[in-house]
Amino acid sequence: MATVSYPHIELSADGVPFLEGTRTKVVEIALDRIAHHWDAEEIQRQHPHLTLGQIYAALAYYHDHREAVDAAISQQLVDVDRIAAQQETSLLREKLKSMGRT
Numbered sequence: 001m002a003t004v005s006y007p008h009i010e011l012s013a014d015g016v017p018f019l020e021g022t023r024t025k026v027v028e029i030a031l032d033r034i035a036h037h038w039d040a041e042e043i044q045r046q047h048p049h050l051t052l053g054q055i056y057a058a059l060a061y062y063h064d065h066r067e068a069v070d071a072a073i074s075q076q077l078v079d080v081d082r083i084a085a086q087q088e089t090s091l092l093r094e095k096l097k098s099m100g101r102t
Contacts, residue, residue, distance in 0.1 A: 004064070008057035017061055019054045027076075029058035030069055 010020045017026040024047065032043050040055045047055075062069050 006057050006061050008051075008054045009061050017058075017065075019050065019058060022049065022054070024050060024054075024058075026058045026061050027069055027072055029055060030062040031073065033059060033062070034073075 006017075008020050009017050009026065011017055018024060019026070019029075029043060029047075029050075032038050032046065036042075038046065040052055040059065043055050044050055044052055
């Protein structure tokens with residue numbers, strides 16, 4: 001099977017795809033599309049340091065590797081929930097609750 005190369009996409013040492021010359025991960029662009037339903041032009045307005053070429057490359061990579069990227073997103077959500085569950089209740093949050101503000 002042929003290896004496909006994506007312009008503007010690099011893999012970090014641990015295999016995470018990100019946009020070449022930036023610290024922006026492909027998953028961040030994918031989440032902008034998924035969560036906000038932004039098109040490439042809106043993503044660029046929100047991330048003016050990225051070119052449309054970089055954004056389209058990230059979206060192409062996402063669509064070609066959707067199962068793996070979606071699995072990474074799901075794992076990140078699990079990790080966030082686990083970390084949040086381990087945190088102690090904030091004293092400020094408790095005070096606001098007692099005041100009826102949350």
